[in-house]
Structure formats: structure tokens, C-alpha cells
Amino acid sequence: MAAVSEPGNRKVTRRDVARHAGVSDAVVSYTLNGGPPVAPATAARVRESVRLLGYTPNAAARALRMGSSRLIGIVVPDSRNPFWAELCHAVEILARARGFAVLVVNTDDDSSLTIEYFQSLASRQVDGVLIAASIEESDVARLNAVGVPWALLNKSTPVAGTRGTGVDLVAGARTATDHLIGHGYGRIGFVGRIDDPRYLGWRDTVVGAGLEPGPVFNTTFVREGGYTAGRELAAAHNELDAVFVSSDMLATGVLRALHEAGLGVPGDVAIASFDGSPESEYSWPGLTTVRQPIDELALNAVEQLLDPSYIDNRRIEGNLVVRESCGCHPPIS
Amino acid sequence: MAAVSEPGNRKVTRRDVARHAGVSDAVVSYTLNGGPPVAPATAARVRESVRLLGYTPNAAARALRMGSSRLIGIVVPDSRNPFWAELCHAVEILARARGFAVLVVNTDDDSSLTIEYFQSLASRQVDGVLIAASIEESDVARLNAVGVPWALLNKSTPVAGTRGTGVDLVAGARTATDHLIGHGYGRIGFVGRIDDPRYLGWRDTVVGAGLEPGPVFNTTFVREGGYTAGRELAAAHNELDAVFVSSDMLATGVLRALHEAGLGVPGDVAIASFDGSPESEYSWPGLTTVRQPIDELALNAVEQLLDPSYIDNRRIEGNLVVRESCGCHPPIS
DNA sequence: ATGAAAGCGCTAACAT
DNA sequence: ATGTTAGCGCTTTCAT
Numbered sequence: 001m002a003a004v005s006e007p008g009n010r011k012v013t014r015r016d017v018a019r020h021a022g023v024s025d026a027v028v029s030y031t032l033n034g035g036p037p038v039a040p041a042t043a044a045r046v047r048e049s050v051r052l053l054g055y056t057p058n059a060a061a062r063a064l065r066m067g068s069s070r071l072i073g074i075v076v077p078d079s080r081n082p083f084w085a086e087l088c089h090a091v092e093i094l095a096r097a098r099g100f101a102v103l104v105v106n107t108d109d110d111s112s113l114t115i116e117y118f119q120s121l122a123s124r125q126v127d128g129v130l131i132a133a134s135i136e137e138s139d140v141a142r143l144n145a146v147g148v149p150w151a152l153l154n155k156s157t158p159v160a161g162t163r164g165t166g167v168d169l170v171a172g173a174r175t176a177t178d179h180l181i182g183h184g185y186g187r188i189g190f191v192g193r194i195d196d197p198r199y200l201g202w203r204d205t206v207v208g209a210g211l212e213p214g215p216v217f218n219t220t221f222v223r224e225g226g227y228t229a230g231r232e233l234a235a236a237h238n239e240l241d242a243v244f245v246s247s248d249m250l251a252t253g254v255l256r257a258l259h260e261a262g263l264g265v266p267g268d269v270a271i272a273s274f275d276g277s278p279e280s281e282y283s284w285p286g287l288t289t290v291r292q293p294i295d296e297l298a299l300n301a302v303e304q305l306l307d308p309s310y311i312d313n314r315r316i317e318g319n320l321v322v323r324e325s326c327g328c329h330p331p332i333s
Numbered sequence: 334m335a336a337v338s339e340p341g342n343r344k345v346t347r348r349d350v351a352r353h354a355g356v357s358d359a360v361v362s363y364t365l366n367g368g369p370p371v372a373p374a375t376a377a378r379v380r381e382s383v384r385l386l387g388y389t390p391n392a393a394a395r396a397l398r399m400g401s402s403r404l405i406g407i408v409v410p411d412s413r414n415p416f417w418a419e420l421c422h423a424v425e426i427l428a429r430a431r432g433f434a435v436l437v438v439n440t441d442d443d444s445s446l447t448i449e450y451f452q453s454l455a456s457r458q459v460d461g462v463l464i465a466a467s468i469e470e471s472d473v474a475r476l477n478a479v480g481v482p483w484a485l486l487n488k489s490t491p492v493a494g495t496r497g498t499g500v501d502l503v504a505g506a507r508t509a510t511d512h513l514i515g516h517g518y519g520r521i522g523f524v525g526r527i528d529d530p531r532y533l534g535w536r537d538t539v540v541g542a543g544l545e546p547g548p549v550f551n552t553t554f555v556r557e558g559g560y561t562a563g564r565e566l567a568a569a570h571n572e573l574d575a576v577f578v579s580s581d582m583l584a585t586g587v588l589r590a591l592h593e594a595g596l597g598v599p600g601d602v603a604i605a606s607f608d609g610s611p612e613s614e615y616s617w618p619g620l621t622t623v624r625q626p627i628d629e630l631a632l633n634a635v636e637q638l639l640d641p642s643y644i645d646n647r648r649i650e651g652n653l654v655v656r657e658s659c660g661c662h663p664p665i666s
Numbered sequence: 667a668t669g670a671a672a673g674c675g676c677t678a679a680c681a682t
Numbered sequence: 683a684t685g686t687t688a689g690c691g692c693t694t695t696c697a698t
Binding site: 344346347348358359362366368369390391393394395396397398399 | 676
Binding site: 030061066 | 667668669670673674675676
């Protein structure tokens with residue numbers, strides 16, 4: 001009763017289908033992939049055999065023959081970060097709609113691994129790779145040498161000779177910091193990586209406004225780091241009245257630490273953050289944050305990767321989403 | 334002096350390496366994969382040619398020949414949910430250490446897609462599939478018929494004939510609910526999917542304790558759903574003094590709604606939740622939750638998938654992590 | 667409308 | 683220690 005393909009059976013190949021339907025290998029291919037026209041009756045017989053035998057084409061053979069695996073890779077700093085998780089998810093949906101599957105690789109924030117992982121993806125014959133990790137100018141040539149198309153998923157900073165749109169991190173940090181300045185806060189701190197463009201954006205903005213930069217809490221992009229920074233920040237809270245935090249995930253940790261310390265947000269310390277991930281909306285208080293347009297970034301990257309003639313290398317400005325953490329709105333209650 | 338492989342060049346094959354090094358194809362294979370011994374000098378020459386030509390083996394050809402792609406698939410309800418994101422990440426690390434890459438597929442909580450995606454993964458010649466989505470008894474035979482090894486990543490409920498460990502959802506909901514009862518709360522509500530085992534665990538526990546079940550807020554596992562449930566819950570807060578929430582992600586939404594409504598946690602409504610994801614630790618107040626041992630689940634699933642002789646089908650009990658939302662600890666401050 | 671056959675790049679059994 | 687060669691399952695050109 002069950003289909004022929006039971007566990008332990010030899011894999012059903014296209015040849016088996018051909019024999020079963022009494023046709024040649026080619027006709028099965030034509031029927032399935034729409035080559036030269038096939039007589040309706042023959043096609044029906046083939047399809048019936050496919051069903052009966054439980055045949056599924058061997059993607060490895062097809063990839064070898066066609067030189068295309070219909071696979072794309074994506075290199076991401078940390079897919080547990082809600083922002084990257086959203087981005088990966090968006091890419092997957094788009095890729096699937098185009099018949100591609102997605103290979104996700106985490107560098108765990110070690111961007112020196114990017115090239116190595118890129119190469120390993122390339123050897124798997126992926127048709128392209130999306131890079132979300134940060135890239136040096138000097139990496140471009142090495143990446144190009146591999147011969148696999150690639151695009152930046154979120155080009156944070158301009159890199160000559162690269163494809164892909166992205167949100168301008170410097171401008172984003174400026175937007176957030178300006179907003180804080182507009183509130184009248186005079187001592188604005190920073191939480192994030194100091195080797196990140198957002199650090200520059202923050203610093204330039206406060207200095208440009210004639211303010212003295214507030215304390216800097218250097219941390220990598222992990223929740224724990226945000227929390228630790230938050231504790232230090234709480235201890236030093238009389239040295240600042242507001243802070244720009246480089247990501248929502250970090251801000252969540254800061255918020256927790258501030259709450260623990262009995263400090264009010266925005267009362268004691270106002271916060272503006274970055275990413276616009278879902279957790280920024282559901283935290284307490286809601287985070288004022290610079291939203292990255294995830295769907296647009298993903299669509300743009302996937303299109304460029306798959307269609308060489310499609311070119312759009314714009315740097316997008318993130319949108320400020322105003323919630324309660326900056327002091328604009330009182331917490332609804 | 335870039336390597337020979339520049340964009341546009343024909344792909345470098347193993348044959349090119351063989352010619353360049355003045356040896357046969359086989360020797361290249363032996364050198365790279367450790368077959369029969371190769372003279373040290375020859376091996377060195379081969380390796381040099383590999384480097385010079387920028388050769389990377391074609392994984393599709395290897396997969397076709399070997400019948401193994403060194404790829405595993407993972408079917409997950411929603412990789413944006415921090416719990417699944419953690420699990421996927423853990424699986425990726427383990428898989429990479431074993432030379433496997435991971436194909437992530439989201440069902441977006443539509444478990445009827447599981448089989449379809451499983452088959453598409455199978456046609457890509459994956460060496461195994463980890464299934465995190467829920468499975469019906471009736472799916473088992475169909476899954477087995479495909480002939481690709483699979484294991485449950487988080488076997489939430491016992492399903493005959495399946496492999497993989499998992500946390501007992503019913504017992505977990507019981508643990509959380511019992512803890513709430515232990516606090517003396519007499520009217521305990523529920524937030525989650527009512528077709529989920531946790532609903533049963535909650536209901537049995539309150540009824541078993543001689544309590545009348547509190548209000549039920551039915552929702553799928555999305556943040557927005559938690560928030561909506563939270564608003565309804567806030568409106569009905571005089572009908573309950575505590576609530577069991579089926580996941581941390583949902584609980585985050587509930588917390589937000591409660592804060593908005595000016596209700597205190599645990600003062601007005603105590604909460605116990607499920608998953609033990611990072612956001613439960615950094616929310617405010619911290620969530621008392623039943624932690625799923627992510628690394629253990631992932632390790633177990635990967636091992637079983639890759640090693641047919643390894644069998645461990647235990648149902649694990651989740652550990653209660655006590656924080657502030659249940660009323661055990663006052664918020665630190 | 668259908669069939670025969672070459673060849674994608676690799677591994678491994680079998681020569682030498 | 684090294685070389686030769688037969689396929690893995692597929693697509694596609696060229697015949698018929």
C-alpha cells in the first residue's frame with residue numbers, strides 16, 4: 001500500500017521513473033522541467049509514476065550539472081540578536097519565493113571569520129552570499145576573487161566596489177543623538193562598541209552641538225554586555241542625563257540594570273537606541289529608536305544578489321521611532 | 334599578483350590542480366582527503382598548486398558521488414522567536430564542528446507545512462533533518478517514507494516511533510502553575526494556544542488543586558499576540574491574581590500591556606512563564622520561567638541525527654528559574 | 667514527440 | 683606511490 005520508497009530502499013532515481021512509465025530519461029526531465037513539448041498522455045503517465053514511486057529529484061546532481069545549487073548563503077554576526085533574526089527571516093521568505101534555500105552562518109561577532117566562511121559557502125556552490133557582518137575595504141578583492149556573487153545585506157558604512165543597500169550608521173546615531181539634544185539633555189553618554197561607526201556618529205553630534213561628550217560604556221553586542229554597561233551607567237548616573245545605546249538588544253540590558261538600580265527612564269536617564277526591533281516596542285518603557293527598514297534591506301539584497309543587472313547602492317537613512325524612553329511621550333497608563 | 338581565479342575565469346577543478354602539479358586526479362584527492370599515502374614531496378607540490386590556483390572542491394560533485402551533502406536541515410516554527418533563535422544557533426555551532434552546514438526553514442507556525450518542507454529538504458540531499466515544529470502521530474510514517482533520517486529537536490509531547498529528547502510541556506506548565514499556587518494565588522489565568530500541551534498542563538494543575546480555572550487568553554506565539562492578550566488581561570485583572578504564560582516572548586508582550594495599564598507585577602498580577610530565553614532575564618520585572626536546556630536539547634538532537642546508534646529519547650523536565658515576576662523575590666533595587 | 671548519449675567534478679576500486 | 687577509470691543522477695544537444 002505504501003509508496004515504494006520505504007526506508008532502506010535504494011533511492012528512486014529519474015531512471016526508475018522512466019522505466020516505470022515506459023519512456024526515456026529525457027521525457028521525464030521534459031515533463032518535470034518543461035523542455036520540449038510532451039504528449040499529454042505521456043506526461044500524465046510520467047507524473048503518475050513519479051507519484052507512485054515517490055520520486056524526488058536529486059538536487060546535488062542537478063547542481064553539478066547546472067552549476068547552480070539554488071542555495072544562497074548568509075553570513076551574520078549573531079542570529080540570536082533579534083535584529084539579525086528578523087533580517088535572516090525576511091531573507092528566507094524572499095529566497096524561498098524564488099526557489100532558493102538559505103544557509104545561515106554565524107560569525108558570533110568575529111568579523112575576521114567572514115572570509116573563511118564565505119569560502120566555505122562558495123565551495124558548497126551557493127549561487128550567492130549575503131554578508132551582514134562588517135567588511136573592510138581590503139576584503140573586497142579577496143571576496144571577488146572567489147568568483148561567487150555577493151552583496152552586503154546592511155552596508156553600514158560605505159565600502160568602495162560593494163553592492164547592497166544599508167542604513168547609514170553614522171547618520172542614524174546622529175539622528176538619535178540629535179533627538180536627545182533636542183530634548184535639552186546636556187550630558188549624553190554612549191553604550192556600544194567604540195570601533196563601530198555609531199560611536200563616531202554619537203561623538204561628532206555631541207561635540208558639534210558644543211556639548212562635552214558624556215561617559216562611554218564600551219561593550220560588544222550581547223545582552224549581558226548591555227546589562228553590565230547599564231550597571232556602570234547606573235553607578236555613574238549623575239554624570240549624565242541621557243544615553244545613546246547602539247542597539248535595542250543592548251538597550252534592553254541597560255533598561256534592566258536601570259530598573260534594578262531604581263532609576264527612572266526617561267526621568268533619571270533618557271535613552272535613544274538603534275535597530276527598531278520588536279523588543280524595542282514591547283520593552284518598558286518603549287524605546288525611542290532608529291528603525292532599520294528590514295524588509296526593504298532584505299528585498300534589495302536578495303534582488304541584487306540574484307539579478308546582476310539590478311543595481312541600487314543607496315545608503316538609506318533610518319527612521320526615528322519615537323516612544324517613551326526619550327521623554328517625548330509619557331508612558332501610557 | 335592575485336591568484337589565478339579571477340572573476341570570469343572558469344572554475345578551477347581538481348583536474349586543473351592535477352595538471353598543474355603534474356600528477357593524476359587521484360593523487361590530488363588522496364592528498365586532500367587522506368586516502369592511500371602520498372609522497373611528502375608530491376603532497377607539498379599538490380598543496381602549492383591548490384593554493385596558487387585558488388582551488389576549492391565542488392561540494393555538489395562530492396555530494397553526488399558520496400551520497401552525502403554534509404548538510405542538515407532544521408524546520409522551526411519561527412526563528413525570530415528568541416527561543417528558537419537560540420536553538421538554531423546552538424545547532425549551527427554543533428553542526429559546524431562536525432563539518433555540516435545548516436539549512437534553516439521556517440514554517441511560521443503553520444505546522445501543516447512541516448512535511449512539505451521536509452520533502453524539499455530531502456530533495457536537497459540533506460543528511461538529516463531536525464524538526465522543531467510539532468508533529469502528529471500520523472506524520473511519522475510519511476516522514477519515514479522519505480528515507481532521510483530525522484529527529485525531533487524539542488519533543489514537546491510523546492510521539493510513538495520518534496527520536497529526540499525534549500522538554501515535557503505538560504509537566505513544565507504544571508511546574509510553573511504549581512509554583513504560582515504555592516504562592517497562594519487562587520485565580521490563575523492562562524495565556525497561550527489552547528491547542529498546546531501547556532494549556533492542558535495548566536488546566537489540570539489548577540483543577541487538580543481544587544481551584545477554578547482563571548480566564549483564558551488564546552493567542553498564537555507572536556509578540557503582538559502577547560500584547561493583545563495582556564490588554565485583555567489588564568481589563569479583566571480583577572478576575573485573576575496570577576497567570577501562566579506559555580512563552581517568554583508572549584510574556585514580554587503581557588508585561589508591556591500591564592505596565593501600560595499601570596498594573597504592578599507581581600503585585601496586581603503575578604506571572605510565571607516558559608522557555609528561559611535571555612529576554613526573560615532582562616525584562617522588568619525578571620520573569621520566573623521554566624527553562625528549557627537549549628544546549629542539551631541541541632546536542633542530543635544533533636548526535637542522534639548523525640549517529641544512528643546513539644539513542645536517547647528521554648523527556649526532560651524543565652527547570653524552574655525563579656525571578657521576580659512570581660513574587661518570590663522583590664525587584665532588586 | 668521521443669530517445670541516446672555526453673559530461674558536470676568528484677571518489678574509490680583496481681591497476682601498475 | 684601513483685595512475686586509470688567507472689559511475690553518482692541530472693540536463694541538454696542532436697538524432698530520429
